[in-house]
């Protein structure tokens with residue numbers, strides 16, 4: 435195991451405020467960051483999230499609204515950050531691609547790749563999707579339209595551009611995948627990405643300023659700005675260099691959605707190789723979340739914000755729901771109905787009920803407890819195997835299994851009917867000990883509730899309902 439770990443999420447594009455579809459991945463990455471702090475120590479974990487703020491789409495939206503572009507991105511970025519804060523996301527930095535240090539690092543990065551001989555001037559002629567801010571091939575389109583932006587028009591463009599010699603990295607990528615079977619996770623995404631290695635082609639990495647006036651200026655030609663991926667992807671490195679952890683002692687882990695897998699699994703390592711930087715250790719690709727069976731989309735009027743949910747149900751129930759039932763491998767669907775049944779079943783009648791039963795019993799027996807095992811030992815025994823593979827869903831299943839075994843033990847031993855004091859203390863001591871260990875295991879997932887349970891039993895703070903009726 436490497437000493438340090440750097441954890442990143444996708445940075446969100448600021449044409450609009452994030453919704454629960456974006457928030458899922460932040461909760462996932464946050465849970466892993468909290469787990470890793472227990473595993474490797476606070477000072478060895480670095481966690482970054484933020485906003486991606488340049489590009490044509492955001493420029494157009496600001497124009498339509500008649501607002502200054504910088505003012506517009508400031509507003510959206512602030513709202514995105516509030517959404518993340520409502521979910522208790524414990525990032526070390528909320529990076530913005532308009533931050534001065536990022537602009538400097540992105541510029542230097544481009545220059546390094548250019549100086550190493552991997553950038554050349556050419557002419558691009560082809561198809562372009564404004565929604566993706568990507569050039570497209572005929573093959574990628576369905577009925578002449580982008581699959582991710584079926585309502586947008588595909589443009590035909592011909593323009594002078596600087597190109598990245600992506601095709602020269604096929605052998606490097608093949609070797610990277612061959613030697614690191616967990617470079618892309620989960621496994622099916624690894625296979626998808628591996629099958630594309632031989633097909634990578636040189637790509638344009640700048641756009642002319644008259645087409646795109648809102649971007650980081652290209653350091654070798656002031657008529658150009660950096661194309662989105664040579665700007666946005668570099669945010670991870672900006673943070674890594676700031677924290678002094680972009681090195682071989684650090685496990686570098688990127689969380690992202692499946693629409694961004696290609697850029698992170700193929701392009702980004704090639705860019706880093708070209709510029710002479712350390713290659714990331716893992717790219718974890720999550721699937722998509724839908725809402726009430728439909729794609730989450732503002733234009734379809736089908737959006738729920740994380741903050742709304744948190745205000746209604748509390749932060750930890752929302753975190754729990756997504757960590758256990760979110761799109762970790764396969765697409766998943768959110769509905770408030772499903773959420774409520776999970777809240778009542780797993781939380782109020784599950785964990786909450788066990789806590790209140792044992793609290794009442796130990797209060798009556800006048801027993802108090804201390805947590806004497808270290809977090810580290812408990813986590814190592816139970817959860818390292820699943821959480822080192824980022825499977826927060828499986829980890830919660832393991833914990834809930836332990837919780838149901840505990841319930842079974844309580845029902846079978848009926849501590850409320852035990853008259854003998856020393857016997858009662860033995861049974862309750864075991865049962866509360868189990869509950870406290872479960873609470874410790876839960877700390878990366880539902881940190882506030884976990885702490886509340888530990889406080890209830892060790893500091894004898896008075897009991898209160900952890901999961902109020904909804």
Ligand SMILES: [Zn+2]
Nearest residue numbers: 563566580583
């Ligand atoms: Zn598109």
